[in-house]
Amino acid sequence: xxxxxxxxxxxxxxxxxxxxxxxxxxxxxxxxxxxxxxxxxxxxxxxxxxxxxxxxxxxxxxxxxxxxxxxxxxxxxxxxxxxxxxxxxxxxxxxxxxxxxxxxxxxxxxxxxxxxxxxxxxxxxxxxxxxxxxxxxxxxxxxxxxxxxxxxxxxxxxxxxxxxxxxxxxxxxxxxxxxxxxxxxxxxxxxxxxxxxxxxxxxxxxxxxxxxxxxxxxxxxxxxxxxxxxxxxxxxxxxxxxxxxxxxxxxxxxxxxxxxxxxxxxxxxxxxxxxxxxxxxxxxxxxxxxxxxxxxxxxxxxxxxxxxxxxxxxxxxxxxxxxxxxxxxxxxxxxxxxxxxxxxxxxxxxxxxxxxxxxxxx
Amino acid sequence: xxxxxxxxxxxxxxxxxxxxxxxxxxxxxxxxxxxxxxxxxxxxxxxxxxxxxxxxxxxxxxxxxxxxxxxxxxxxxxxxxxxxxxxxxxxxxxxxxxxxxxxxxxxxxxxxxxxxxxxxxxxxxxxxxxxxxxxxxxxxxxxxxxxxxxxxxxxxxxxxxxxxxxxxxxxxxxxxxxxxxxxxxxxxxxxxxxxxxxxxxxxxxxxxxxxxxxxxxxxxxxxxxxxxxxxxxxxxxxxxxxxxxxxxxxxxxxxxxxxxxxxxxxxxxxxxxxxxxxxxxxxxxxxxxxxxxxxxxxxxxxxxxxxxxxxxxxxxxxxxxxxxxxxxxxxxxxxxxxxxxxxxxxxxxxxxxxxxxxxxxx
DNA sequence: AATTAGCACTCGATGACCGAGAGTGCTAAA
DNA sequence: TTTAGCACTCTCGGTCATCGAGTGCTAATT
Numbered sequence: 019x020x021x022x023x024x025x026x027x028x029x030x031x032x033x034x035x036x037x038x039x040x041x042x043x044x045x046x047x048x049x050x051x052x053x054x055x056x057x058x059x060x061x062x063x064x065x066x067x068x069x070x071x072x073x074x075x076x077x078x079x080x081x082x083x084x085x086x087x088x089x090x091x092x093x094x095x096x097x098x099x100x101x102x103x104x105x106x107x108x109x110x111x112x113x114x115x116x117x118x119x120x121x122x123x124x125x126x127x128x129x130x131x132x133x134x135x136x137x138x139x140x141x142x143x144x145x146x147x148x149x150x151x152x153x154x155x156x157x158x159x160x161x162x163x164x165x166x167x168x169x170x171x172x173x174x175x176x177x178x179x180x181x182x183x184x185x186x187x188x189x190x191x192x193x194x195x196x197x198x199x200x201x202x203x204x205x206x207x208x209x210x211x212x213x214x215x216x217x218x219x220x221x222x223x224x225x226x227x228x229x230x231x232x233x234x235x236x237x238x239x240x241x242x243x244x245x246x247x248x249x250x251x252x253x254x255x256x257x258x259x260x261x262x263x264x265x266x267x268x269x270x271x272x273x274x275x276x277x278x279x280x281x282x283x284x285x286x287x288x289x290x291x292x293x294x295x296x297x298x299x300x301x302x303x304x305x306x307x308x309x310x311x312x313x314x315x316x317x318x319x320x321x322x323x324x325x326x327x328x329x330x331x332x333x334x335x336x337x338x339x340x341x342x343x344x345x346x347x348x349x350x351x352x353x354x355x356x357x358x359x360x361x362x363x364x365x366x367x368x369x370x371x372x373x374x375x376x377x378x379x380x
Numbered sequence: 381x382x383x384x385x386x387x388x389x390x391x392x393x394x395x396x397x398x399x400x401x402x403x404x405x406x407x408x409x410x411x412x413x414x415x416x417x418x419x420x421x422x423x424x425x426x427x428x429x430x431x432x433x434x435x436x437x438x439x440x441x442x443x444x445x446x447x448x449x450x451x452x453x454x455x456x457x458x459x460x461x462x463x464x465x466x467x468x469x470x471x472x473x474x475x476x477x478x479x480x481x482x483x484x485x486x487x488x489x490x491x492x493x494x495x496x497x498x499x500x501x502x503x504x505x506x507x508x509x510x511x512x513x514x515x516x517x518x519x520x521x522x523x524x525x526x527x528x529x530x531x532x533x534x535x536x537x538x539x540x541x542x543x544x545x546x547x548x549x550x551x552x553x554x555x556x557x558x559x560x561x562x563x564x565x566x567x568x569x570x571x572x573x574x575x576x577x578x579x580x581x582x583x584x585x586x587x588x589x590x591x592x593x594x595x596x597x598x599x600x601x602x603x604x605x606x607x608x609x610x611x612x613x614x615x616x617x618x619x620x621x622x623x624x625x626x627x628x629x630x631x632x633x634x635x636x637x638x639x640x641x642x643x644x645x646x647x648x649x650x651x652x653x654x655x656x657x658x659x660x661x662x663x664x665x666x667x668x669x670x671x672x673x674x675x676x677x678x679x680x681x682x683x684x685x686x687x688x689x690x691x692x693x694x695x696x697x698x699x700x701x702x703x704x705x706x707x708x709x710x711x712x713x714x715x716x717x718x719x720x721x722x723x724x725x726x727x728x729x730x731x732x733x734x735x736x737x738x739x740x741x742x
Numbered sequence: 743a744a745t746t747a748g749c750a751c752t753c754g755a756t757g758a759c760c761g762a763g764a765g766t767g768c769t770a771a772a
Numbered sequence: 773t774t775t776a777g778c779a780c781t782c783t784c785g786g787t788c789a790t791c792g793a794g795t796g797c798t799a800a801t802t
Binding site: 418419420421422425439440441442443 | 744745746747748751752753754
């Protein structure tokens with residue numbers, strides 16, 4: 019499909035004006051945008067051709083044209099010029115990312131709301147572990163004769179813990195034995211290989227009669243599953259409601275519902291590992307609910323085995339280039355923040371002597 | 381303000397029919413609801429009086445009546461009969477609460493979405509620590525000569541941890557020293573009393589030259605603040621959109637925005653400690669955004685020092701009695717789940733020998 | 743004194759109708 | 773190939789009449 023230079027300009031004008039105003043654009047408006055070098059009649063016939071190619075659509079005869087999904091796609095692939103984030107936005111992003119104080123709200127929340135604020139569209143942020151997670155190191159801390167703390171350092175550099183209270187007292191010495199056995203037989207073992215057989219073998223080896231091993235093994239399985247699992251957050255869903263395409267409450271509700279369903283979120287378009295932005299337009303979306311919306315998403319590196327994803331959902335009439343710029347800026351910043359082992363410690367007085375802390379878990 | 385029995389019946393009918401249908405109710409409908417024992421004319425004059433008392437309102441002449449805020453208030457205080465949760469709902473709640481598997485999604489999320497699903501209104505759930513939190517026990521686990529894990533058992537029975545990487549190697553023996561000093565001087569000390577003076581004194585006592593004490597103290601402060609802090613979640617905001625009172629997109633957006641703002645959430649009506657349900661109707665709400673909505677909220681006991689709150693936001697035309705029943709059922713279940721030290725361990729084979737685990741943290 | 747039947751009246755909702763305006767496609771001339 | 777001109781189409785907004793639900797008031801009834 020080869021387009022004449024003029025057709026490209028026309029398509030581009032239509033897309034950009036429609037993105038701005040959300041109203042079908044007519045031949046006259048295009049003529050003006052093009053600097054009045056041609057007449058409206060010419061533009062009309064060009065637009066008719068663009069329509070027959072499937073790049074433009076007409077809501078009804080005697081309305082202007084709007085881009086079709088294919089039109090947006092062509093625009094995104096060939097016509098859109100990439101754009102930088104504004105100075106202001108950049109500083110907003112930087113200060114948001116670097117002044118985090120390990121607050122109650124977790125990182126995903128903050129990233130999501132930052133993204134949705136900047137783009138004015140709903141945003142989602144997720145993180146998940148790629149690869150296999152296993153235990154790297156295992157400790158039991160004695161608290162009193164009924165309680166102890168389990169601490170496990172995982173292969174992806176996160177630490178998990180749990181306080182366990184028993185109803186029967188136990189002998190403090192057993193903790194050391196158990197932890198050495200666990201360190202011997204459970205480290206490096208992925209969750210799916212922690213079987214009942216392994217557990218009962220361990221139980222026999224320790225001649226454990228009060229079920230301690232079972233409790234601890236249960237916890238280990240739990241936390242390995244948890245560590246692999248996906249966390250996802252959606253922010254700014256209300257932003258949709260200001261857009262004319264979602265004035266129809268039912269439509270808006272459908273999408274907001276869809277976005278609130280964590281399970282569905284995981285199925286949203288996922289950019290490949292190249293670090294490039296993935297733009298999915300209208301009918302390209304697999305989910306029915308998104309058939310007339312678009313999704314822009316990008317990966318970031320969350321350190322260790324962790325992979326993250328930030329995305330924005332909006333109408334097909336979306337300022338793709340601005341959104342893409344924001345997303346990649348944020349993702350870049352996040353990757354630097356999380357993956358870089360030289361991040362500054364926060365709230366500590368001697369930044370130059372002390373190395374980084376591990377952020378992004380718990 | 382004494383109302384005749386008949387006026388009460390009429391008010392009650394109006395409220396209940398309006399709650400169901402969201403349409404002004406006329407005298408004829410009331411007559412039917414009352415079993416046709418009086419004529420519509422009588423009801424009309426009674427309703428006129430109720431209106432002059434400020435309990436009913438008329439959207440315009442020649443429409444039926446709708447309850448005013450005062451009308452709802454009187455209904456809630458005197459006329460509403462409390463209601464039990466249905467068998468089905470009870471089993472939904474129970475299975476939701478008791479089959480939790482310490483999943484990635486946290487408890488607040490689950491409670492919120494459960495509540496919003498059952499009531500069909502947006503729900504919020506929060507938890508916060510009352511009282512003072514301090515460290516009860518402190519441990520450092522050596523990982524390698526650049527890294528160690530900090531584990532702290534807090535006075536509210538939660539455990540926090542952090543993996544720390546340094547850029548300069550350290551001597552393993554120092555960890556034991558540090559932890560014994562910290563156990564001596566930092567346990568039982570609330571966050572606001574961990575001052576720079578205390579830190580530098582500790583630093584001197586340990587002749588710490590690489591800033592280890594500062595890092596660890598910083599972490600301790602962070603986690604104490606974090607432990608006291610409030611977590612809040614809103615679920616099901618999209619539910620608003622199906623209600624006729626929020627067909628106006630701008631109105632809906634305002635409220636959804638309001639609810640998404642964690643800061644504002646903390647200022648929502650908060651029931652007192654008696655365990656009773658607090659119902660705030662229309663203009664009784666302090667926040668402007670909620671002036672024509674209602675909030676129903678209840679506290680639950682989250683174990684230890686933790687206090688929780690579940691609430692529902694909806695139109696003044698709300699099925700107060702059903703919502704109240706759901707909320708108190710859920711809150712009761714939660715309190716039992718979290719506060720009861722005899723909760724069954726989950727996913728463990730020998731439930732009778734092993735005691736409870738600590739839920740609701742991390 | 744309270745209740746009721748009857749009736750005129752009010753007011754929103756619904757739908758038909760109409761004119762204005764924006765935009766198109768087509769044709770014929772440049 | 774481009775353009776001016778023109779008839780045509782379709783939406784949008786406003787006006788108008790009609791319909792019906794519901795009211796308040798009055799006069800008769802219990």
